[in-house]
Amino acid sequence: xxxxxxxxxxxxxxxxxxxxxxxxxxxxxxxxxxxxxxxxxxxxxxxxxxxxxxxxxxxxxxxxxxxxxxxxxxxxxxxxxxxxxxxxxxxxxxxxxxxxxxxxxxxxxxxxxxxxxxxxxxxxxxxxxxxxxxxxxxxxxxxxxxxxxxxxxxxxxxxxxxxxxxxxxxxxxxxxxxxxxxxxxxxxxxxxxxxxxxxxxxxxxxxxxxxxxxxxxxxxxxxxxxxxxxxxxxxxxxxxxxxxxxxxxxxxxxxxxxxxxxxxxxxxxxxxxxxxxxxxxxxxxxxxxxxxxxxxxxxxxxxxxxxxxxxxxxxxxxxxxxxxxxxxxxxxxxxxxxxxxxxxxxxxxxxxxxxxxxxxxxxxxxxxxxxxxxxxxxxxxxxxxxxxxxxxxxxxxxxxxxxxxxxxxxxxxxxxxxxxxxxxx
Amino acid sequence: xxxxxxxxxxxxxxxxxxxxxxxxxxxxxxxxxxxxxxxxxxxxxxxxxxxxxxxxxxxxxxxxxxxxxxxxxxxxxxxxxxxxxxxxxxxxxxxxxxxxxxxxxxxxxxxxxxxxxxxxxxxxxxxxxxxxxxxxxxxxxxxxxxxxxxxxxxxxxxxxxxxxxxxxx
Amino acid sequence: xxxxxxxxxxxxxxxxxxxxxxxxxxxxxxxxxxxxxxxxxxxxxxxxxxxxxxxxxxxxxxxxxxxxxxxxxxxxxxxxxxxxxxxxxxxxxxxxxxxxxxxxxxxxxxxxxxxxxxxxxxxxxxxxxxxxxxxxxxxxxxxxxxxxxxxxxxxxxxxxxxxxxxxxxxxxxxxxxxxxxxxxxxxxxxxxxxxxxxxxxxxxxxxxxxxxxxxxxxxxxxxxxxxxxxxxxxxxxxxxxxxxxxxxxxxxxxxxxxxxxxxxxxxxxxxxxxxxxxxxxxxxxxxxxxxxxxxxxxxxxxxxxxxxxxxxxxxxxxxxxxxxxxxxxxxxxxxxxxxxx
Numbered sequence: 001x002x003x004x005x006x007x008x009x010x011x012x013x014x015x016x017x018x019x020x021x022x023x024x025x026x027x028x029x030x031x032x033x034x035x036x037x038x039x040x041x042x043x044x045x046x047x048x049x050x051x052x053x054x055x056x057x058x059x060x061x062x063x064x065x066x067x068x069x070x071x072x073x074x075x076x077x078x079x080x081x082x083x084x085x086x087x088x089x090x091x092x093x094x095x096x097x098x099x100x101x102x103x104x105x106x107x108x109x110x111x112x113x114x115x116x117x118x119x120x121x122x123x124x125x126x127x128x129x130x131x132x133x134x135x136x137x138x139x140x141x142x143x144x145x146x147x148x149x150x151x152x153x154x155x156x157x158x159x160x161x162x163x164x165x166x167x168x169x170x171x172x173x174x175x176x177x178x179x180x181x182x183x184x185x186x187x188x189x190x191x192x193x194x195x196x197x198x199x200x201x202x203x204x205x206x207x208x209x210x211x212x213x214x215x216x217x218x219x220x221x222x223x224x225x226x227x228x229x230x231x232x233x234x235x236x237x238x239x240x241x242x243x244x245x246x247x248x249x250x251x252x253x254x255x256x257x258x259x260x261x262x263x264x265x266x267x268x269x270x271x272x273x274x275x276x277x278x279x280x281x282x283x284x285x286x287x288x289x290x291x292x293x294x295x296x297x298x299x300x301x302x303x304x305x306x307x308x309x310x311x312x313x314x315x316x317x318x319x320x321x322x323x324x325x326x327x328x329x330x331x332x333x334x335x336x337x338x339x340x341x342x343x344x345x346x347x348x349x350x351x352x353x354x355x356x357x358x359x360x361x362x363x364x365x366x367x368x369x370x371x372x373x374x375x376x377x378x379x380x381x382x383x384x385x386x387x388x389x390x391x392x393x394x395x396x397x398x399x400x401x402x403x404x405x406x407x408x409x410x411x412x413x414x415x416x417x418x419x420x421x422x423x424x425x
Numbered sequence: 426x427x428x429x430x431x432x433x434x435x436x437x438x439x440x441x442x443x444x445x446x447x448x449x450x451x452x453x454x455x456x457x458x459x460x461x462x463x464x465x466x467x468x469x470x471x472x473x474x475x476x477x478x479x480x481x482x483x484x485x486x487x488x489x490x491x492x493x494x495x496x497x498x499x500x501x502x503x504x505x506x507x508x509x510x511x512x513x514x515x516x517x518x519x520x521x522x523x524x525x526x527x528x529x530x531x532x533x534x535x536x537x538x539x540x541x542x543x544x545x546x547x548x549x550x551x552x553x554x555x556x557x558x559x560x561x562x563x564x565x566x567x568x569x570x571x572x573x574x575x576x577x578x579x580x581x582x583x584x585x586x587x588x589x590x591x592x593x594x
Numbered sequence: 595x596x597x598x599x600x601x602x603x604x605x606x607x608x609x610x611x612x613x614x615x616x617x618x619x620x621x622x623x624x625x626x627x628x629x630x631x632x633x634x635x636x637x638x639x640x641x642x643x644x645x646x647x648x649x650x651x652x653x654x655x656x657x658x659x660x661x662x663x664x665x666x667x668x669x670x671x672x673x674x675x676x677x678x679x680x681x682x683x684x685x686x687x688x689x690x691x692x693x694x695x696x697x698x699x700x701x702x703x704x705x706x707x708x709x710x711x712x713x714x715x716x717x718x719x720x721x722x723x724x725x726x727x728x729x730x731x732x733x734x735x736x737x738x739x740x741x742x743x744x745x746x747x748x749x750x751x752x753x754x755x756x757x758x759x760x761x762x763x764x765x766x767x768x769x770x771x772x773x774x775x776x777x778x779x780x781x782x783x784x785x786x787x788x789x790x791x792x793x794x795x796x797x798x799x800x801x802x803x804x805x806x807x808x809x810x811x812x813x814x815x816x817x818x819x820x821x822x823x824x825x826x827x828x829x830x831x832x833x834x835x836x837x838x839x840x841x842x843x844x845x846x847x848x849x850x851x852x853x854x855x856x857x858x859x860x861x862x863x864x865x866x867x868x869x870x871x872x873x874x875x876x877x878x879x880x881x882x883x884x885x886x887x888x889x890x891x892x893x894x895x896x897x898x899x900x901x902x903x904x905x906x907x908x909x910x911x912x913x914x915x916x917x918x919x920x921x922x923x924x925x926x927x928x929x930x931x932x933x934x935x
Contacts (some may be wrong), residue, residue, distance in 0.1 A: 203742030273720030
């Protein structure tokens with residue numbers, strides 16, 4: 001099957017390409033970028049991409065698909081369909097399912113279900129410890145063989161630093177990637193929003209910045225000691241960026257990402273107890289947001305993720321502190337990220353890099369590019385088209401987004417996975 | 426249709442005379458006079474002095490008893506009702522400046538009954554604008570008037586008492 | 595940041611009348627003064643022989659207490675009864691409820707009973723907002739305390755007490771002492787005092803009992819009584835929950851008392867005519883010395899008396915605003931109004 005995507009503005013950060021041309025796909029892989037078909041090429045199908053942008057499919061470093069377990073909130077089929085509609089072709093899933101991803105069977109189940117649905121490449125993150133209890137090592141090697149691409153203990157605490165040290169040593173032995181979602185358990189136990197002027201005013205229990213920075217510091221020291229391949233997910237504080245910057249200057253190979261909502265929103269937006277803004281880590285101060293945005297520009301943050309957490313309606317229908325944290329974000333990842341370009345924080349190619357090549361490099365994947373020979377995971381979007389976020393437009397079972405009812409600019413027209421059209425508007 | 430000023434002092438004088446007659450007629454020897462805030466109180470004070478009544482004057486504020494509370498809201502400066510002696514079993518003379526729909530008197534009587542069961546109530550008003558919504562009639566009236574749609578009557582006082590008919594602006 | 599507009603939208607009618615009473619924050623000085631004036635009328639009425647008016651006759655007020663409080667519940671109940679409303683008291687233990695479902699379900703059930711007003715107390719901040727957002731538009735919601743967020747009727751009764759003793763707020767220095775961190779009363783008082791134009795608002799507490807960035811609410815922070823109480827006109831003591839001693843917030847009751855308990859000696863730092871207030875119930879020998887609590891400068895019992903009047907005022911104003919709001923806009927002035935000129 002040969003598909004040609006005609007006349008789009010092709011942006012591929014890996015090749016530093018930003019040009020209007022045709023993209024030729026041959027048998028599931030990228031064949032060429034150009035104005036004339038390669039010799040002997042015959043297109044079975046043509047996609048008109050005039051006035052559209054053609055880029056590698058997005059890679060989302062952290063999502064909850066809810067299956068197995070909380071299928072009232074989302075299923076692998078529903079959420080991967082939503083991902084395809086959001087231009088995402090690869091995503092990582094949280095090990096915090098029920099059962100937890102600490103056995104090869106669960107990891108395989110997730111991939112099987114995802115393959116059945118056929119929308120997106122689903123790469124499970126394995127649990128670092130059994131049951132995410134923070135004590136006993138999970139079978140990291142077996143999990144890796146069953147498809148886990150990284151390991152995390154999510155936001156759950158390790159029983160002590162020794163347990164963490166042992167886990168990192170073991171992961172380092174097999175050169176496995178460990179993802180930290182840094183949060184000190186004691187400092188965040190009861191909190192539901194950033195500890196600052198807004199939480200003081202609303203009388204909500206705060207989570208201080210130290211809850212993240214203490215844990216980032218501890219992890220950095222142990223990374224240095226063990227030499228483990230490490231990545232920090234969904235950072236929320238300016239100070240964390242500084243700590244990681246300093247570590248990188250010392251020569252530590254650590255990477256970090258940020259969730260899109262932390263780049264756009266802050267604790268002051270929580271005014272009025274809007275439970276759609278209840279999220280972990282909490283939305284921080286405007287200064288923190290500025291620090292994160294700076295970190296994105298300077299590449300300390302090399303990826304933007306959705307931190308997708310679909311919830312059922314009832315989960316958000318309670319007083320703020322009693323609601324479940326989380327934002328449904330697969331389908332808003334791209335349009336919200338485009339706001340950063342509109343706000344002149346970064347250029348469009350740089351943004352595409354944060355959504356494609358950046359996360360691919362963190363994971364050591366060869367995707368996230370349109371180089372000839374790689375699998376044809378492609379996203380075609382209209383940067384000018386506006387759409388309204390509502391029950392009808394969202395495919396995800398989770399309608400829990402602070403942007404519900406908002407009109408967003410930038411809409412995916414077509415998503416190709418391995419040269420196959422998995423979403424078309 | 427009328428307009429301009431009415432002589433309030435003259436009206437008060439005729440009300441005093443008629444009330445004196447009515448009291449004799451009904452054999453009211455020691456009634457309690459009660460004025461409805463604000464205009465009714467001014468009148469009641471004058472009547473109380475003129476008739477040389479024994480029992481002290483009572484003052485009624487009916488704001489909490491109005492039936493249009495849900496439509497017009499609450500006046501935040503409600504002053505307390507002051508009934509200086511028990512009204513149970515007594516003859517009452519209720520005084521107000523103007524009667525029209527009869528709702529104010531309805532509210533006043535409801536409030537009075539919360540304080541006990543009076544033997545009788547006699548109603549005195551200076552002006553009767555008619556247009557009643559309720560079957561309530563004054564026993565003593567200074568003058569009956571018919572106002573135009575856009576007209577309003579206003580009593581000012583207490584000294585001197587003056588009645589002015591104005592066009593609503 | 596748009597709290598003003600937000601709070602306007604949720605608790606005021608387009609004409610600026612109260613339809614819910616959820617928080618003091620964002621209300622105008624005019625409206626607060628109107629509440630105080632109306633409450634004053636009820637204070638007078640409550641001293642009368644007949645302590646009942648028919649303003650809410652035929653209305654049903656449901657007191658939804660998800661957190662036990664005999665005192666607040668009884669003043670709300672008495673206030674509603676003195677306004678001639680039918681009163682339904684529901685003590686709903688939160689321990690048996692799971693997440694938010696039950697709160698919403700409870701709400702739906704009560705709405706089906708056609709209640710006209712919900713008086714809500716809940717342990718979660720924002721619970722009253724949540725309920726106001728989810729009730730049908732003709733039901734008024736009064737916040738009787740939500741988590742650490744707000745206790746607006748308590749703050750207004752304190753303002754009424756202060757006004758009765760001090761007249762104007764303009765020149766007043768007010769100190770709030772004790773567990774500011776966990777106190778919804780303190781938060782509402784700070785808003786009320788600021789809106790009514792108090793000269794200086796101080797909070798006095800150790801750092802463990804102060805929320806971060808409390809200064810952003812417009813208060814001065816003191817950690818010592820001797821400096822914090824200097825020249826104040828009003829001292830508001832807060833209740834200290836015994837549970838606080840079980841965490842690292844405070845070492846012991848006696849240490850707290852020796853540092854922050856209001857004694858005659860410490861009260862001497864305040865102005866000679868300073869008044870002492872406490873929202874109750876009092877922990878004698880923990881926050882306050884008995885001699886002070888029962889002394890001539892204590893106005894604690896006035897606060898209780900004013901509590902009923904303020905609640906009557908707020909309930910009648912919210913009910914009136916709620917009905918005005920839901921009535922057709924073509925209402926014309928009634929003749930009863932002309933008559934009372």
